[in-house]
Amino acid sequence: MIRVVHLFKTLQEQLILDDINLEVPQGELLVILGESGAGKSVLLKHLIGLFKPDSGEVEINSQDITKLSEAELLKVRKKMGYLFQEGALYDFMNVFENLAFPLEEHTTFDDQTIAEKVQEALKTVDLAGVEGKYPSELSGGMRKRVALARALIMDAKILLCDEPTSGLDPIRSRDISDLIRSVSKRYNCTTVITSHDIDNSFRIADRLALLRSGQIIAIGTPAELKSSDNSFIREFFQS
Amino acid sequence: MRTFFDICFTSLQRVGEAIDFLVGVCREIVKGRIRIKEVVKQSYEQGLQSVIIIALTSFASGAVLALQGDVVLSRLGAKEYIAQLVALSLLREMSPVFTAIIFSAKAGARITAELGTMNVNDQILATRTLGVDPIEYLVVPRVIACFLVLPVLTIISEIVGILGGYFVGVYQSNIPGIFYINQTIHAIHYVDFFSGFLKVFFFAVLIGWICCYRGFMTKGGSLGVGKYTTEAVAYSIIFIIVSNTVLTKIILTLWG
Numbered sequence: 001m002i003r004v005v006h007l008f009k010t011l012q013e014q015l016i017l018d019d020i021n022l023e024v025p026q027g028e029l030l031v032i033l034g035e036s037g038a039g040k041s042v043l044l045k046h047l048i049g050l051f052k053p054d055s056g057e058v059e060i061n062s063q064d065i066t067k068l069s070e071a072e073l074l075k076v077r078k079k080m081g082y083l084f085q086e087g088a089l090y091d092f093m094n095v096f097e098n099l100a101f102p103l104e105e106h107t108t109f110d111d112q113t114i115a116e117k118v119q120e121a122l123k124t125v126d127l128a129g130v131e132g133k134y135p136s137e138l139s140g141g142m143r144k145r146v147a148l149a150r151a152l153i154m155d156a157k158i159l160l161c162d163e164p165t166s167g168l169d170p171i172r173s174r175d176i177s178d179l180i181r182s183v184s185k186r187y188n189c190t191t192v193i194t195s196h197d198i199d200n201s202f203r204i205a206d207r208l209a210l211l212r213s214g215q216i217i218a219i220g221t222p223a224e225l226k227s228s229d230n231s232f233i234r235e236f237f238q239s
Numbered sequence: 240m241r242t243f244f245d246i247c248f249t250s251l252q253r254v255g256e257a258i259d260f261l262v263g264v265c266r267e268i269v270k271g272r273i274r275i276k277e278v279v280k281q282s283y284e285q286g287l288q289s290v291i292i293i294a295l296t297s298f299a300s301g302a303v304l305a306l307q308g309d310v311v312l313s314r315l316g317a318k319e320y321i322a323q324l325v326a327l328s329l330l331r332e333m334s335p336v337f338t339a340i341i342f343s344a345k346a347g348a349r350i351t352a353e354l355g356t357m358n359v360n361d362q363i364l365a366t367r368t369l370g371v372d373p374i375e376y377l378v379v380p381r382v383i384a385c386f387l388v389l390p391v392l393t394i395i396s397e398i399v400g401i402l403g404g405y406f407v408g409v410y411q412s413n414i415p416g417i418f419y420i421n422q423t424i425h426a427i428h429y430v431d432f433f434s435g436f437l438k439v440f441f442f443a444v445l446i447g448w449i450c451c452y453r454g455f456m457t458k459g460g461s462l463g464v465g466k467y468t469t470e471a472v473a474y475s476i477i478f479i480i481v482s483n484t485v486l487t488k489i490i491l492t493l494w495g
Contacts, residue, residue, distance in 0.1 A: 048368055070372070078370035088365035091356075102369050150369075 001026050002047060002158065002190055007056035009042060009214075016042045017053070018214035026157075029184050029191040031201040033236070034211035040194035043211065044160050047192060048082050049073040060158065078106050081151030081189075083161040083180075087143040089135040095122070095146050096131035102154050121149040124183060141172035145179065152183060159184055161193040165200060173197055177204050198237055202226075210236065260452045263374050264382055272375045273383060281384035285346040289392055293341050297329075297396035300337060301403030304328055308404075309412045318412055322422035325404030327431055334396040335435040336483050339442035342389055343475035347450040350381050351471040354454025355464040363455065378455070382447035389443040393436065434490045441486060442479050449475045 002024040009017040016039045024030045034040050045051045046058050049065045057064045065076055089098050099118040103109055109117065122128050125145040135143055144164060151159060161180060165173035177200035184191040195201050201208060202222045209219040210233060218225055218233050225233060267273075308321040354377060357363050366373040401423055408414045453471035457463050 050364060050367065070367075074367070074370045074372060077368055080368070082365070082368035084361045084365060086360060088361035090362055090365075091360070092353075102371075105369070105371050154370075 001059075001061060002192065003057070003059040003062075004043075004047070005057040005059070007043075007046060007058065008054045009039075009046065009051065010054055011042070016214050017046070020056070020214070020216060022209065022216065022219075024190050024192060026190050027185075027188045029181060029193070029204060029206045030209060031193045031195055031205040031207075032209045032211055033195060033198065033201055035236075036196075038211045039214045040211055041162055044162050044192065044194050047158075047160055048077060048080055078102075078154055079156055080158040080160065081148075081154070081156035083144070083147050083151045083159070083164055085163045085166050086140075087135065087147035089143060089147055089150070091135050094132055094134050095127075095138075098135070098146060099150050099153055102150065106154060117153060121153045122146075124152070124186075125149045125179060140167055141176060144168070144176050148176075148180065148183070152187065152189075155187070157187075157189055159189040159191040161191070163194055163196065165195060165197045173200055177201075180204065257448075257452050260455065261448050264378050264448070264451070267372070267375045267379045268383070272372075272379065274376065274380055277376070277380035278383050278387070281380045282388050285342075285349070285381075285384050286388045286392065288349065289342050289345045289388075290395060292345060293338055293392050293396050294399045296337060296341060297334060297400040298403035300333055301325055301329060301400030301405075302407045303403075304333075304400075305404040305407035306411065309407065313412075319414065319418070319422065321408045321412060321414060322404065322419045323426035325408070326401055326423045326426050329397050329400040329404075330427060330431050331435045332483075332487070334393050334400055335439045335442065336479065338393045338396045339389060339439065339446065339479045340476050342385075342392060343446045343450070343479065344472050346385070346388070347446045347475050348468050348472050350385075350447070350450040351454040351457070351468040352464055354378075354381075354451060355457030355467050358455060358457045359460055359463060373455075378451045381451055382444065385443045385447035386440065389446070390436065390439050393439045430494055434487075434494055437490070438483060438486045441482065445478050445482065446475050449478065 002022070004020050004022040007017050007020040008015070020043060032040050032043065042051060046053055049068065053066055056066070058066050060076060060080070063076070065073060068076065090101070093101065096118055099121055100114050103114045103117055118131065119128065122131065125148055127142060127145050127149070130138065130142065130146070135146070138146065164176050164180060168176060177197070180191065180193065181204040183189070193201070205222060207219060207221055208225050209216050210225070212232065218228060218230060226237065228234065304325045305321050308324040309318065312318050312320055312324065354363070357377070363373045363377070366376060405416070405419055408419045409416050450471045453467045453474070457467040459466065
């Protein structure tokens, strides 16, 4: 479970997050929507401890991670998966090595077990057979799938995805959105996604949050937000 | 408009961050968090990348020293001292400094460009999200590799440089080969070797530190990678030359 309490963050003398309060129960898929510069990515980075807030709390499974040192955070992150916009795969490693990396770092599995886990993870994201390829040899959509597999390979119970559909065509966007929803539900992950992609967000989210100028101005199920009377919400979703 | 005070404060802050970065690296090394496999890989890549160009420039430097020595020492009637001139110049100053400069331009640039590209593509951030300390995984092996490789390259540079001087001494100045070798061996005292060699370890840490730190600070996409890489090399060379003056003075004062 993720819980954010009175979170404030200022960057370069600009208030980016302005009293964010949020709760995401175990197994829920929440999509945070908002305009560019609304603070979505900054909020997501707080959820994995990449940013320290000015004030406020970020609880991951009842543990306030804002109080932890970097060494302690590294331990917490082992059970979390983070999907970067461009995948952020190591370009000096092939797909197999990218996926094996977290397992080699944090487990005592032998080579055979690691190979099996990598195959299984690639099968989960429908990408069997690309183990020997380097990220530069993959398409944008394939890179995101591999990155998703890497994010989940340590059996992450919390999955954070930063604009997973950015830069993809509508068909690939739909595919990756469906894939995130399917793996999230299969492994009962608490999932938070930031996105601009309204159609796919409405399709896959259990709940949606709308972020504007560092504040959550609306949160609810897709049906609740669609029926909102708020003029900004209506305008945003109709854009 | 930024005031003089602002500029001083920002500069001091950056120096503080760079020192903090180095302290972080040293802390990991002291704790023994050293990935031997990565160190070997980095050492191989850094050494292989620089060895040919260092050998080539050292050979040329040794040869030029001998050519100039031939002219100048002939005027004084002391041509037989060419071997001493070449060996002592190379060992005490030229090889350590030139090798460090070339190493920073080759291996140092590579380090900054690699880490800088990783940084702008979020790969360093990804390392943290995977629960791995990027200082331990990416920086420590590179700094240790610099520390191991640069002294070896310096010794190669000294040997090849002396060889360059030998060829000129023997074939241009008509000094007998055995005599040249004897003169070289007798000219070199341990103080000559170590007064130059000790500086190399300092230069190695300097290059590793500056180049890794600049790589970690890189921002601004591909343009930023280019900018930070050239800055890293420029800073490395400036600091090598300036610190060499100070180190030489200290060594000469203590050791002669």
